[in-house]
Amino acid sequence: MNDVYISIGTNIGERYANLQRAIELLMEKEGLEVIGVSSIYETAAVGFTDQADFLNIAVHVRTSSSSCEMLKICQSVENELGRVREFRWGPRIIDLDILLYNHENIETESLLVPHPRMYERAFVLVPLIEITPTPSGEQLQRAHATLQQMNLQEEGVTLWKQSADTRLMPSMK
Ligand SMILES: Nc1ncnc2c1ncn2[C@@H]1O[C@H](COP(=O)(O)OP(=O)(O)OP(=O)(O)O)[C@@H](O)[C@H]1O
Numbered sequence: 001m002n003d004v005y006i007s008i009g010t011n012i013g014e015r016y017a018n019l020q021r022a023i024e025l026l027m028e029k030e031g032l033e034v035i036g037v038s039s040i041y042e043t044a045a046v047g048f049t050d051q052a053d054f055l056n057i058a059v060h061v062r063t064s065s066s067s068c069e070m071l072k073i074c075q076s077v078e079n080e081l082g083r084v085r086e087f088r089w090g091p092r093i094i095d096l097d098i099l100l101y102n103h104e105n106i107e108t109e110s111l112l113v114p115h116p117r118m119y120e121r122a123f124v125l126v127p128l129i130e131i132t133p134t135p136s137g138e139q140l141q142r143a144h145a146t147l148q149q150m151n152l153q154e155e156g157v158t159l160w161k162q163s164a165d166t167r168l169m170p171s172m173k
Pocket residue numbers: 071085087088089090095096097098099109110111112113114115116117
């Protein structure tokens with residue numbers, strides 16, 4: 001089995017429902033178990049800043065899928081939620097990025113892991129660190145150390161809904 005951390009973001013439509021649906025769809029995939037879901041954070045848009053605030057979470061899954069298959073799963077969840085690609089860093093119904101896959105470094109044409117921008121993004125690091133309180137491995141330790149240097153108010157990251165919401169994790173009631 002493989003340990004994977006995924007970042008999920010949404011800033012169009014019913015943002016909370018979009019996150020719920022994305023988790024439900026992940027849970028339906030064969031050989032995949034959702035191990036943990038962070039609290040939900042409301043975050044100011046990064047990159048292209050003239051757009052609505054996002055809701056962001058981090059999810060820990062355990063899966064028999066390869067990294068390449070996992071990317072396809074993430075893309076299928078995006079498609080099932082009706083994501084339309086407009087422009088880079090633009091508004092989106094849902095976005096699933098693979099942050100970490102085991103402790104591997106992956107560089108293919110379609111997949112870079114660790115996600116190349118994860119260490120500069122407070123909207124990724126805050127939820128990731130919440131679900132990895134005792135970081136194992138160089139990548140998570142770097143994530144923790146990097147976050148410690150950040151000012152979350154300046155980064156525009158605020159807690160929106162505390163975790164332990166059984167509706168977000170229907171099978172873990
Ligand atoms: N770790 C990764 N997770 C998800 N997609 C990745 C990853 N590494 C490379 N990609 C590639 O990135 C492509 C573009 O992804 P996407 O449109 O979601 O980018 P983005 O979310 O707008 O920007 P960013 O990559 O900065 O988060 C995907 O088609 C995928 O092949």
